[in-house]
Amino acid sequence: MKWNQALKSYQDYLRIERGLSLNSINSYSLDIKKLMNWLEINNSKESPIKISSETLQQFIYTIAKEVNPRSQSRIISGLKGFFNYLIFEDLRTTNPLELIEAPKIGRKLPDTLAVEEIDFLISAIDLSSPQGERNRAILETLYGCGLRVSELTTLKISDLFFEEGFIKITGKGDKQRFVPIGDNTIRYINLYRKEVRVHQKIKAEANDTLFLNRRGNGLTRAMIFTIIKQLAEISGIRKTISPHTFRHSFATHLLENGADLRAIQQMLGHESITTTEIYTHIETSFLTETINKFHPRKDS
Structure with missing residues (x-):
């Protein structure tokens, strides 16, 4: 079996058997192509x-x-998965990477925005342009529902169940979940739909897509990154932020305000509670405040 043939077979397996998204498949493929x-x-x-x-x-x-330890670890992990697939298909009997250890890396957590910083970012949006109402609705949805950027760009009007207070999200592996949505987020989405989207000439394939670009087509992941980067520059926020920063902030702020970790796990769509614990990292000062407030021997 040649490499191109094995790679194509592996990509089909990831898509059909494991139900991975195109972005995930491309990421795995890149390691093999290296x-x-x-x-x-x-x-x-x-x-x-x-x-x-x-x-x-x-x-x-x-x-x-050539690459940092984190990237090196990812490449080794990706290749191990590829050779495990060949074993699964009875094309190999052993994994040649079985005894090769990935470099040890710490858990890298993205920056978290304070509530005031999120307010500051949203207030920096120019609402005099049609894109302003859309961008405000986008940020409110990212932060209000804790979505991945891919979940936001593929969100459909038919996924909105505002009367019930939920939206239906299609996450990794095409797994669906219902996420609560607050009145504030509903209000800004409705403003965008009634004041901007309704006046657009929409491409047939994007008729049910909620957030659109100026040409009436769905937004790309790159466009969401650009919107947030520009707002950060305007706001003078020096943290490295991305759409994922809003998701991390969503989980962290919920935890700080007493939300149950399992509930946050369900809203984020994590299979493992360990993943949720990584995203819901909280500052030491908050933990100290919690001990001082709630521990029975705090005054002894």
């Missing part, structure tokens, strides 16, 4: 069925000079 490119540069003829641990150790040694 290895394929390295093999070509080094004139190696080893196939995915025959490639040895020694060759892969040399590849890992090479990329260790």
Whole structure:
């Protein structure tokens, strides 16, 4: 089996059997393509069925000079998954990366915005333009519902159940969940729909898509990043922020205000509570305040 054939087969498996999104499949594929490119540069003829641990150790040694430990760990993990798939298909009997350890890395947490900073970002939006109402609704939805950027860009009008107080989200692996939505977020979405979206000429394929660009088509992930980056510059916020920062802030603020961790897990759509614990990192000062307020021996 040649590398291109094995990669195509693996991509089909990720899409059909595991139900992964195109972005996830592309990410996994990139790791394999890095290895394929390295093999070509080094004139190696080893196939995915025959490639040895020694060759892969040399590849890992090479990329260790080019990428940080976190990226190196991701590449090793991605390749392990690929070779596990070949074992699953009875094309190999062992995983050549089985004894290769990924570098140890700490948990890297994104910056969290304070409530005041989120208010400041939203107040920096120019509401005199049609895109202003849309952008305000976007930020309110990101923060108000804790969505991933891909979940926001694919959100449909038919997914809005405002009377019941929920929206239906299609997350990773096409798994669906219902997320509560507050009155404030509902109000800004309705303003956008009635004042801006209703006046747009909408492409047929985007007729049910909630948030649209000026040409009446769905927004891209890159466009959401650009909107937030520009607002951060206008606001003078020096933190490194992205759409995911709003999701992290959503979870952190809920936890700080007493929300149950399991409830936050369900709203975020995490399979594992461990993942939720990473996203809901809270400051030491808040923990100290909690001990001082609630511990029975706080005054002793």
